[in-house]
Amino acid sequence: KQEVTQIPAALSVPEGENLVLNCSFTDSAIYNLQWFRQDPGKGLTSLLLIQSSQREQTSGRLNASLDKSSGRSTLYIAASQPGDSATYLCGVNNNDMRFGAGTRLTVKP
């Protein structure tokens, strides 16, 4: 059974810093990996989806990478802003999607 781990569980940074969130998974036979943002009490918003054949995806200040063989993905956020404060979850797709517990990010003004 796929196990997904996200480290760190919480992260606090000053505004303007670049940061990296980590996601690791145990079964490398995945179809794709999806990064989500969740604001308190809200649903999940899809940020980036990386297919298993891809190494990275970019959207604005966000860059997600995938190393399937080592079971890792990272989400890089450049020039962080207070509006980036949220919980970030990764979902890993084999036949169904498995989620990590998320990283709660706080960006201080």
Add this chain to the structure above:
Amino acid sequence: DGGITQSPKYLFRKEGQNVTLSCEQNLNHDAMYWYRQDPGQGLRLIYYSQIVNDFQKGDIAEGYSVSREKKESFPLTVTSAQKNPTAFYLCASKKRNSYEQYFGPGTRLTVT
């Protein structure tokens, strides 16, 4: 505006009562999913449906039931058999040949 709606946003029930959570989508997606989220934990799959009139149990289906009579709708009933029903419930959907899931805003259920 296409999307997934869940109602109500907050729901309160007494222990022993069944309660039904609504999920509607107008994205013309074939597959729909129900997840449960507890504090500090990832989402766990309750039930999913790939097509109308068909659904499958997820990892934590005990104490829950679903129906899929219409493509747009996938209601979840939390029965009195669910031992710890207080949680945040999320509905999602996706197109048939895609793996990208889209989520609704969630329903927070509190049972006392």
